[in-house]
Amino acid sequence: xxxxxxxxxxxxxxxxxxxxxxxxxxxxxxxxxxxxxxxxxxxxxxxxxxxxxxxxxxxxxxxxxxxxxxxxxxxxxxxxxxxxxxxxxxxxxxxxxxxxxxxxxxxxxxxxxxxxxxxxxxxxxxxxxxxxxxxxxxxxxxxxxxxxxxxxxx
Amino acid sequence: xxxxxxxxxxxxxxxxxxxxxxxxxxxxxxxxxxxxxxxxxxxxxxxxxxxxxxxxxxxxxxxxxxxxxxxxxxxxxxxxxxxxxxxxxxxxxxxxxxxxxxxxxxxxxxxxxxxxxxxxxxxxxxxxxxxxxxxxxxxxxxxxxxxxxxxxxxxxxxxxxxxxxxxxxxxxxxxxxxxxxxxxxxxxxxxxxxxxxxxxxxxxxxxxxxxxxxxxxxxxxxxxxxxxxxxxxxxxxxxxxxxxxxxxxxxxxxxxxxx
Numbered sequence: 001x002x003x004x005x006x007x008x009x010x011x012x013x014x015x016x017x018x019x020x021x022x023x024x025x026x027x028x029x030x031x032x033x034x035x036x037x038x039x040x041x042x043x044x045x046x047x048x049x050x051x052x053x054x055x056x057x058x059x060x061x062x063x064x065x066x067x068x069x070x071x072x073x074x075x076x077x078x079x080x081x082x083x084x085x086x087x088x089x090x091x092x093x094x095x096x097x098x099x100x101x102x103x104x105x106x107x108x109x110x111x112x113x114x115x116x117x118x119x120x121x122x123x124x125x126x127x128x129x130x131x132x133x134x135x136x137x138x139x140x141x142x143x144x145x146x147x148x149x150x151x152x153x154x
Numbered sequence: 155x156x157x158x159x160x161x162x163x164x165x166x167x168x169x170x171x172x173x174x175x176x177x178x179x180x181x182x183x184x185x186x187x188x189x190x191x192x193x194x195x196x197x198x199x200x201x202x203x204x205x206x207x208x209x210x211x212x213x214x215x216x217x218x219x220x221x222x223x224x225x226x227x228x229x230x231x232x233x234x235x236x237x238x239x240x241x242x243x244x245x246x247x248x249x250x251x252x253x254x255x256x257x258x259x260x261x262x263x264x265x266x267x268x269x270x271x272x273x274x275x276x277x278x279x280x281x282x283x284x285x286x287x288x289x290x291x292x293x294x295x296x297x298x299x300x301x302x303x304x305x306x307x308x309x310x311x312x313x314x315x316x317x318x319x320x321x322x323x324x325x326x327x328x329x330x331x332x333x334x335x336x337x338x339x340x341x342x343x344x345x346x347x348x349x350x351x352x353x354x355x356x357x358x359x360x361x362x363x364x365x366x367x368x369x370x371x372x373x374x375x376x377x378x379x380x381x382x383x384x385x386x387x388x389x390x391x392x393x394x395x396x397x398x399x400x401x402x403x404x405x406x407x408x409x410x411x412x413x
Contacts, residue, residue, distance in 0.1 A: 063325065066342045077343035081336050105326070112336070114325040122326055129324040129379045 029119060030137055037107055038095030042144075043117065043137035053146025056139055057085070063114065063134070064143075071150065081112065087152040097144050101135070116140060178334055179400065180348055186337075187352045187404060188412055191345035196359070200411035208288060208357040208409025211281075211364045215289025218282055226272040229286075236289055243291040244299045244406050247395040249306045255388065256310050256395050259287050260366060278385035284364045288355050291408030299352065299406055302399030314396025317389060323380030344413070350401040351394070353410020360413065367394050 030044045042048070057064045058072050069078035070085030088097065099106065102117040116134040125131075135143065189197055203209050219236050222228045233239065247256040250265070257265065263286050264275035276283035302311055318329040332341070333349035340346065354367040361369075368390055372382040383390040 060342065079340060079342050081332075081339045081341065112327060112331045114327070122322075122324060123320065124322040124380045125324050126376065126379050126381045132324070134324060 028136075029117065029133060032102065034099060034106070035095070037099060038093060039098040039102060040095040042141050043098070043102070046138045046141040048138075048141035048143070048145025050142070050145040050149050052139075053142035053144070056135070056143050057146060062139075067112070085147065085150060087150060089148040089150045090152040092147075094144050094148050097147050098140065101140050101143060178330075180334055180337070182403070185350060185401070185404060186348055187350055187407065188347045189353070189407060189410060191347050192411075192413060196411055196413060200353075200407065206357065206409060206411060208355070208364055208411065211285045211288040211355070211357075212292045212409060214281065214285035215287075215292075218286055219289060223271055223273050227270065229266075229271075232270065237293055239290045239293040241294055241297060243287075243408065244294045244297050245301055245303075247301065247307075247391050247398065249304050256307055256391050258368075258391050258394050259290060260368075261386070261391070263287060263290075279366060279369055284355050284366065287366070288364060288409045291355065291406065294406045295408055297406050298403050299398060299401045301395065302402055307395060307399070310392050311396050311399050313389075314392035314394070317393050318396055323375065323378035325378040327378045329374070349397060350404055351397045352401055352404050353407035353412070355408065356410040356412045358412045364409065367397070 032039050032043055033041065056062050057070070058075055060066070064085075065072070065075060065078045067079040067081040068083070068085050069080060070088075072078065092100065100113070103115040104111045104113040105115055114134060117137065117140050119131050119133050189200060192200075199205055199207075216236060218229070220228050220230045222231070230236075243259055246262065247258040248262070249255070250257045250262075260276075260278070260283055263283060267273040268275055276286075302308075321328045321331070329349060332346050337346050337348045351367045351370075354370070355364045356370070357364050358370075368385050371390065371393060375382040383393070
């Protein structure tokens with residue numbers, strides 16, 4: 001399973017427009033199609049809710065602000081290991097954001113960004129989290145919906 | 155045949171070279187104690203023995219040192235004054251001849267209890283075990299850490315290093331991702347630091363108490379949502395050993411204070 005995932009990483013890097021359906025092991029994970037550096041279609045056809053997405057981004061449980069900062073003036077503790085989320089929606093399309101959330105390691109194997117919608121190929125996962133993705137398909141869509149609202153001021 | 159051998163040798167060299175690059179350890183000149191990342195107030199708390207809360211455990215340890223068990227001998231009966239332990243803690247984890255593997259200071263205290271005092275081992279993170287290790291550690295305060303000088307430890311250090319470099323948990327992060335590559339950054343506002351265990355057991359303000367390096371390591375493993383090693387797992391001692399050996403030459407601060 002791991003080698004297939006890695007192999008498809010190489011393929012998608014080489015052929016930008018190649019469409020691949022990713023095999024997914026854990027039963028609650030839905031399959032998705034990668035096109036170039038994006039997942040164009042919403043996971044499980046879910047409709048994202050931007051305000052629910054903001055609540056996820058600022059909730060420490062979901063880990064975003066451990067590394068990122070952003071336009072969250074009410075949040076005292078924000079990280080600086082990763083770029084600010086401000087203007088994210090101007091830099092990336094919804095599909096690009098979706099792939100970066102689902103499995104950023106596909107685009108950069110050395111990234112420290114966790115894969116938020118993945119449950120395979122991980123080592124020594126704690127019992128409480130075994131076989132589960134960090135975010136559900138609906139939560140991924142909520143965060144994508146929120147991040148697309150973060151536009152650079154024009 | 156020779157050519158084939160040369161090719162495979164140079165391949166090996168390439169592999170060794172690239173694995174070195176991937177794991178960018180901190181250069182000796184750049185090493186810093188966790189204390190240097192703290193506020194001046196917390197540094198002052200550590201440096202003044204009359205306000206360092208870890209000293210309460212050291213005092214407890216002094217009482218335990220001389221307490222005679224019903225049968226058997228007190229620590230002091232064999233070792234004399236606790237000051238005889240000067241230079242001991244800075245060598246741990248150390249190779250144990252009988253077990254043929256490294257043991258950490260907590261395990262050494264417990265081996266001594268079972269083998270020489272006819273006492274049951276103290277529980278992991280128990281007040282008494284922390285008190286004794288704090289007392290023993292305190293005797294080496296200011297001395298350079300020497301862990302890993304024994305060549306028999308090298309294979310175990312390497313295993314600990316591998317564990318440090320290996321991604322784990324639901325968040326899929328290795329220790330090195332933060333502590334080698336991002337020690338100058340802040341995780342949700344908190345300094346990450348370089349993972350040099352120079353002052354264990356430490357009084358951690360977050361814990362409101364003293365804790366071992368193993369407790370701290372379990373915190374980090376739970377943080378990346380990995381399965382934490384148990385206190386007596388060989389992997390735990392190997393990781394402690396690697397961390398202490400990478401702090402070789404740095405001054406011991408036990409009992410340190412950390413945020």
